[in-house]
Amino acid sequence: MAARYRITIEGTLDDSWSAWFDGLAIAHDADGNTTLAGAVREQAALHGLLARVRDLGLTLLSVERGVTATAADQLVSPGEP
Numbered sequence: 001m002a003a004r005y006r007i008t009i010e011g012t013l014d015d016s017w018s019a020w021f022d023g024l025a026i027a028h029d030a031d032g033n034t035t036l037a038g039a040v041r042e043q044a045a046l047h048g049l050l051a052r053v054r055d056l057g058l059t060l061l062s063v064e065r066g067v068t069a070t071a072a073d074q075l076v077s078p079g080e081p
Contacts, residue, residue, distance in 0.1 A: 002039040003065055009034050010059035021049060033061060
C-alpha cells in the first residue's frame with residue numbers, strides 16, 4: 001500500500017526531474033531547497049528514490065512520511081488513483 005512522502009534536498013532541481021523521481025511533484029522553497037512529494041508504493045521504491053538522490057550527489061535534508069497534502073503534491077503520480 002502506498003504512503004505519502006515528502007523528501008527535501010538541498011539546492012534546486014528543475015521540474016523536468018519529476019519523471020526520473022517516479023512522478024513525484026517538485027516544489028522549491030524560499031531557501032533554495034527542493035521538495036519531492038507524493039505517493040511511494042513501497043519501502044523498496046523509497047530506497048530507490050533515496051539512491052537516486054545519492055547518485056546525483058545531492059544533500060538529503062529530510063524525509064517525512066504520512067505528510068498532509070500541500071499544493072505541491074496535489075499532482076497525481078502515475079499509477080496513483
